[in-house]
Amino acid sequence: MMTTKEILKKVRKIEIKTKRLSDNIFGGEYHSSFKGRGMTFSEVRPYAYGDDVRNIDWNVTARYRTPFVKVFEEERELTMLLAVDISKSEWFGTRSQLKREMITEIVATLAFSATQNNDKVGLVLFSDDIELFIPPAKGRSHILRIIRELVDFEPKHVKTNVSNALKFIYNIMKKKAIIFMISDFIDDDYDTTLKIVGRKHDLTGLKIYDPMEKEIPDLGLVLMQDLESNKKSYIDTGNAKLRRTFASNFLRQQDYFQKSFQSAGAGVISISTEESYIKKLLQYFKMR
16 A cells, blocks of 8 residues: 555656646647537527528427527536546556556546546546446546545455446436546446447547457466456466467457447547557547
């Protein structure tokens, strides 16, 4: 366990790095990607040539016997919810950094980008249960609390249940929100719940993985531990069939993740811990 001083030092370091990124790079990209997606009814006015006929208010038109259209305006304030997997598998990392370290930086960058646009930010930490919910709010101190929880929070459960987290989000978030779900998605059977949440919210799945999860190299006999079950066993990585099975399991889960989110009308980002999450996020925002 880190001391309070060590936690604050780490939080401050993350803030300096990610706030600079959100100020200089992601602020404008975030704004153009998400602003204008939520429109609220403002007023009605007489129909003018060139107006979209789909916006005609038929009740008012019938009452006054002349066409009126509904006028909508952009919602000035949006809500971002960051749903973060903190199961034990997020502590895995073989080269550059742990998955959880990269996830913390991504969450902080997205949160500061939203704050820059005066949007509220909330946090859900999940494993195979809901570990923590911080309701959406504004301000630097609120974002620093989110970062602090990501740095120091110790989950009570070790496994991952994506569907359970999605059900919680659906029940807790009554109005449409921008939702980033960040996980390694080592799970199945969440596609049905995903479709329900995708119809209500602007949803993006962000998969973080370590290169060793994609392809295991030939290292001979290696002692490995399953972080979610704590089981240890010796694995013969020299066995070509075992390496093929390992790679094929990764591809199966990757394919399920991608197809599930896309069929739910949600966005998809996959990032290796060796890649630049900055480039990946920028590509995604520009693509939207």
